[in-house]
Amino acid sequence: MAPYIDAVVVAFLVFMLLLFQICIPFFVKKILKIAFRVSSKELDLQTSLLDLQSEKDQVDVKEEFAKYAxxxxxxxxxxxxxKEARNARRFDIFKVSWILNLAGKFLCAVGFVIMIWSYRTSPLVTLKEEWLFPLAGILAFPTGQSGSIGITCWVLICKIVIEKSNVMNKLKTISGKSKQY
Structure with a gap:
């Protein structure tokens, strides 16, 4: 009973790591919205711009050209x-976004390496060898036990299933780069 539970836990961990990898841009976007709000300086500049524009609209160009100019x-x-304040904020957002995305991808990669290293000798699933006939050796990598599915192949299978599923494509569009700051 224990090997089956272990295989289910590993399969679940692989699925969760892949899901986290897809959701990294979504999490980064939420963190950036919280961390990089419009500063008070920008708000003050916007209000003064609106005030100046309304003041300019009240001045007649022909009669008071000096004041208008x-x-x-x-x-x-x-x-x-x-513009300078917005560009500085956008550059900071870009830097932090790049760092957070890279850190998230690195954590996922480390998680996959640890899982693959830990379960390299034990098969996740053992089936009849005839069921896997032409691909038995490839699916068994790195365990070498024919008729089994190794962790590396399982990660690839999960990744393909998640990428091909419609729900994950919708999640990618939600978490993707649909809106610029």
């Missing part, structure tokens, strides 16, 4: 500062 220069200065 002064307001226009202030607007240009605020727009430049706002």
């Amino acid at each position: 002064k307001i226009e220069r202030k607007i240009n200065k605020v727009v430049t500062e706002l």
